[in-house]
Amino acid sequence: MNPLFDLKGKVALITGGTHGLGMAMAMGLGQAGATLVINGHSSQEKIDKALETYRAEGITAHGCLFDVTQEAAVMESVAQIESEVGPIDILVNNAGIIKRIPLVEMSVEEWDQVIRTDLTGVFIMSKHVVKGMMERGAGKIINICSMMSELGRNTVGAYAAAKGGLKMLTQNMATEWARHNIQVNGIGPGYFATSQTAPIRVDGHPFNDFILQRTPAGRWGDPADLAGTAVFLAAPASDFINGQVIYVDGGILATIGRPANES
Numbered sequence: 001m002n003p004l005f006d007l008k009g010k011v012a013l014i015t016g017g018t019h020g021l022g023m024a025m026a027m028g029l030g031q032a033g034a035t036l037v038i039n040g041h042s043s044q045e046k047i048d049k050a051l052e053t054y055r056a057e058g059i060t061a062h063g064c065l066f067d068v069t070q071e072a073a074v075m076e077s078v079a080q081i082e083s084e085v086g087p088i089d090i091l092v093n094n095a096g097i098i099k100r101i102p103l104v105e106m107s108v109e110e111w112d113q114v115i116r117t118d119l120t121g122v123f124i125m126s127k128h129v130v131k132g133m134m135e136r137g138a139g140k141i142i143n144i145c146s147m148m149s150e151l152g153r154n155t156v157g158a159y160a161a162a163k164g165g166l167k168m169l170t171q172n173m174a175t176e177w178a179r180h181n182i183q184v185n186g187i188g189p190g191y192f193a194t195s196q197t198a199p200i201r202v203d204g205h206p207f208n209d210f211i212l213q214r215t216p217a218g219r220w221g222d223p224a225d226l227a228g229t230a231v232f233l234a235a236p237a238s239d240f241i242n243g244q245v246i247y248v249d250g251g252i253l254a255t256i257g258r259p260a261n262e263s
Helices: 022-032 046-055 071-084 108-136 155-182 206-213 224-236
Strands: 011-014 035-040 063-066 089-092 139-144 183-189 245-248
Touching: 011 022, 011 071, 022 046, 022 089, 022 139, 022 224, 035 046, 046 089, 063 071, 063 183, 071 089, 089 108, 089 224, 108 139, 108 155, 139 155, 155 183, 155 245, 183 224, 224 245
Parallel strands: 011 035, 011 089, 035 063, 089 139, 139 183, 183 245
Antiparallel strands: none
16 A cells, blocks of 8 residues: 555544544544544444445454433543554544524524534544543544535525534644644535435436536535545655645536536
């Protein structure tokens, strides 16, 4: 393997790594040689099922059940991981939620839940993982942002506010921690083909047609499309890249829209 992208001997903690985009990025890190620690918060059963998937691919993987918004649980879990698996070299802050509710109808409790999970949870995780990275003088943190870090859209105000805040948090983390040889960058996924988007990806669905017309690549993203970017930002190849968000969106943010009649 090219040493610029070799993650052998590294431990990578991926929050929300039991399914979907988190699993795709974790799979890429594992295939590059990293030992994985997969976090989830809903059930141990879901973590165990995900671990079977990783191990079937020959990837060394461990699981850890905790809620990223609960600081005491995060502190305990980080200490346990570093004691039982090894120092955390790579942190992927992927755990997040979205509530599609118009702002005028959204309760403060619903707003707070999104902000706490998608933004405050990243702060809590990074704060406690980075301390070990600072002591060792090296580390990689990858925050999963969104196109909503740049654009607004109806019914996702809380999510967009959190992801916009996460873009700036990424830059501030990079500013404070770069002198410790820690790189903090973000990935901004576009629209991807996952189980959650399956109902709206059928031919003739208005949103499916919109995405295909709006995306220069002319397709939905495959979760595997994120793996390369995750490996790049976790590997030595990106050692002088800091505070950036790489948008993996098929070109959506680069254009005002592909003409509907263009092939």
